[in-house]
Amino acid sequence: xxxxxxxxxxxxxxxxxxxxxxxxxxxxxxxxxxxxxxxxxxxxxxxxxxxxxxxxxxxxxxxxxxxxxxxxxxxxxxxxxxxxxxxxxxxxxxxxxxxxxxxxxxxxxxxxxxxxxxxxxxxxxxxxxxxxxxxxxxxxxxxxxxxxxxxxxxxxxxxxxxxxxxxxxxxxxxxxxxxxxxxxxxxxxxxxxxxxxxxxxxxxxxxxxxxxxxxxxxxxxxxxxxxxxxxxxxxxxxxxxxxxxxxxxxxxxxxxxxxxxxxxxxxxxxxxxxxxxxxxxxxxxxxxxxxxxxxxxxxxxxxxxxxxxxxxxxxxxxxxxxxxxxxxxxxxxxxxxxxxxxxxxxx
Amino acid sequence: xxxxxxxxxxxxxxxxxxxxxxxxxxxxxxxxxxxxxxxxxxxxxxxxxxxxxxxxxxxxxxxxxxxxxxxxxxxxxxxxxxxxxxxxxxxxxxxxxxxxxxxxxxxxxxxxxxxxxxxxxxxxxxxxxxxxxxxxxxxxxxxxxxxxxxxxxxxxxxxxxxxxxxxxxxxxxxxxxxxxxxxxxxxxxxxxxxxxxxxxxxxxxxxxxxxxxxxxxxxxxxxxxxxxxxxxxxxxxxxxxxxxxxxxxxxxxxxxxxxxxxxxxxxxxxxxxxxxxxxxxxxxxxxxxxxxxxxxxxxxxxxxxxxxxxxxxxxxxxxxxxxxxxxxxxxxxxxxxxxxxxxxxxx
Ligand SMILES: O=P(O)(O)O[C@H]1O[C@H](CO)[C@@H](O)[C@H](O)[C@H]1O
Ligand SMILES: O=P(O)(O)O[C@H]1O[C@H](CO)[C@@H](O)[C@H](O)[C@H]1O
Numbered sequence: 001x002x003x004x005x006x007x008x009x010x011x012x013x014x015x016x017x018x019x020x021x022x023x024x025x026x027x028x029x030x031x032x033x034x035x036x037x038x039x040x041x042x043x044x045x046x047x048x049x050x051x052x053x054x055x056x057x058x059x060x061x062x063x064x065x066x067x068x069x070x071x072x073x074x075x076x077x078x079x080x081x082x083x084x085x086x087x088x089x090x091x092x093x094x095x096x097x098x099x100x101x102x103x104x105x106x107x108x109x110x111x112x113x114x115x116x117x118x119x120x121x122x123x124x125x126x127x128x129x130x131x132x133x134x135x136x137x138x139x140x141x142x143x144x145x146x147x148x149x150x151x152x153x154x155x156x157x158x159x160x161x162x163x164x165x166x167x168x169x170x171x172x173x174x175x176x177x178x179x180x181x182x183x184x185x186x187x188x189x190x191x192x193x194x195x196x197x198x199x200x201x202x203x204x205x206x207x208x209x210x211x212x213x214x215x216x217x218x219x220x221x222x223x224x225x226x227x228x229x230x231x232x233x234x235x236x237x238x239x240x241x242x243x244x245x246x247x248x249x250x251x252x253x254x255x256x257x258x259x260x261x262x263x264x265x266x267x268x269x270x271x272x273x274x275x276x277x278x279x280x281x282x283x284x285x286x287x288x289x290x291x292x293x294x295x296x297x298x299x300x301x302x303x304x305x306x307x308x309x310x311x312x313x314x315x316x317x318x319x320x321x322x323x324x325x326x327x328x329x330x331x332x333x334x335x336x337x338x339x340x341x342x343x344x345x346x347x
Numbered sequence: 348x349x350x351x352x353x354x355x356x357x358x359x360x361x362x363x364x365x366x367x368x369x370x371x372x373x374x375x376x377x378x379x380x381x382x383x384x385x386x387x388x389x390x391x392x393x394x395x396x397x398x399x400x401x402x403x404x405x406x407x408x409x410x411x412x413x414x415x416x417x418x419x420x421x422x423x424x425x426x427x428x429x430x431x432x433x434x435x436x437x438x439x440x441x442x443x444x445x446x447x448x449x450x451x452x453x454x455x456x457x458x459x460x461x462x463x464x465x466x467x468x469x470x471x472x473x474x475x476x477x478x479x480x481x482x483x484x485x486x487x488x489x490x491x492x493x494x495x496x497x498x499x500x501x502x503x504x505x506x507x508x509x510x511x512x513x514x515x516x517x518x519x520x521x522x523x524x525x526x527x528x529x530x531x532x533x534x535x536x537x538x539x540x541x542x543x544x545x546x547x548x549x550x551x552x553x554x555x556x557x558x559x560x561x562x563x564x565x566x567x568x569x570x571x572x573x574x575x576x577x578x579x580x581x582x583x584x585x586x587x588x589x590x591x592x593x594x595x596x597x598x599x600x601x602x603x604x605x606x607x608x609x610x611x612x613x614x615x616x617x618x619x620x621x622x623x624x625x626x627x628x629x630x631x632x633x634x635x636x637x638x639x640x641x642x643x644x645x646x647x648x649x650x651x652x653x654x655x656x657x658x659x660x661x662x663x664x665x666x667x668x669x670x671x672x673x674x675x676x677x678x679x680x681x682x683x684x685x686x687x688x689x690x691x692x693x694x
Contacts, residue, residue: 004436089351161661314508
């Protein structure tokens, strides 16, 4: 029998950030596809759309009129999943039915007044303005006593449930710390207590040595396909310096973040020459007043596409009931992303 | 301030089977939708499709020809994510990159030779044949020393990644126990050790008393929207008797399972008068030789639709990075499902 080979044989890999496993089936990419074919995202959008409720000067679904904004624009979500005035309460029946009130604030951040742009089409200086808004918002929301976690994220593209194509991200800030963040706290804390260094510093050192999963780097950040990636072209953006959250970034780091965001998302768009859909978001220190010396700022990119612009990876039956599963190896995904140009196909 | 009300205010609920939480935002169902609209599933399919690789007598993608089967038909997946002859091996770099070979067997079960049917359109006697195949397969695969878990599931509809519309389910049987099953073992074991009864027996007793989340029941099974449901119309099918796996069901229970599957899936189809997409699957005792007195057989149904036949719930940015989130309450979903007829809209 041949020796076990990560690039040939089915195996599980450990996600060191969550402690959970993913099933990798390298040989499976050859299977035929008679399933769902997605529509191509519309590639041409107007600079201004009179019907878009995020464009400057337009009226939103809630009835409020947007200002005639020129850069970024932040407002409270008109249909927020979390509300600040939620009454505090609990419900418990024999410990089998357990509920707890959850208050919070949901915001929308328009990245640009231009309806036709996306992060990879914006210039680095304009992306830097978005970074500054993230810093301010994390600071402002996180300093409230009723906010224990500030989740900054973006759903890009219809395929990822974006309810509007205008370039925008969201913030959901809430009174408890969510499940995925708690998993990462547990794993990072364990490592930090045992080794006196952050889990991601040591992990990053190995990746920089191995090189096979690196996609793009600059002075302050590295984007790579993590060893345990679930989504076909998933990436993890890590700060070289061990910092807990975005407010700790110095000026040069904030510029470098804007730089790497543009370069990474440009590669994504170039992969299938479409405006590449993904959900992305930062994980950083909770704002519940605790000390989190183990936390290392990072950003996850979860893109749904697998084979082409129109065939995505479905996380369904087996994945929902068993384990997440992927067909191509993280190494081959990194290899493809690394081979792409950083000049955007549309520019 | 008003008192905290589960049907008005945002809150989290505990999933007692996984120990994880879901965010519920009851007021959010009013938000407008300018996002993705799905295609309607094709409602008319031929009894036999010469191009379908699951129809009797046709050639499959792998080149093998299907027999002219008359009832159910089981074969090994031509593009299996798990293979029995995977060489055993491990990979470990400083505990930060960890991988382990995973062997297994993937099977496909055609529920019927008829291309145009689905579970709700089959009669109870024919569904009972499917139940019998599940029992046989669990027994056969589970008795192999190299198989430690047998995951039986169905992806129904293009929206749930089914690569072929012919009525079929799958089995992925593997050498380790997957993540989701381990979570449920931990939770059920803890409860069983503390209370001497299965977690789901006691949970079911509460639900039968409260009634608000029950969808359909018969002599041996109850289908309900669990208190912690994530997907809008998610249901959980529980056996009244505390049994660990499907091989323990007696003849009358197997008939009752066929009966409730037909009734539940008929209600699903009637909800939006379409062939309702979902991923569904059983959770039951691992087959690694351990004793699992705490395990209580059940089946999860995870349907993606939210508002209509064409608007689904997206588990994206916040959900991937934070917590799963839902807009309508489990109680209102149960109420709608309970109000539907059990006569199929097409029959
Ligand atoms: O096995 P199929 O139908 O080709 O594929 C479908 O089910 C599998 C198991 O849930 C998933 O891994 C695939 O992403 C999905 O498209
Ligand atoms: O907030 P939006 O863009 O209306 O909605 C989108 O993002 C939310 C946060 O990830 C999800 O809960 C919704 O399912 C999705 O459609």
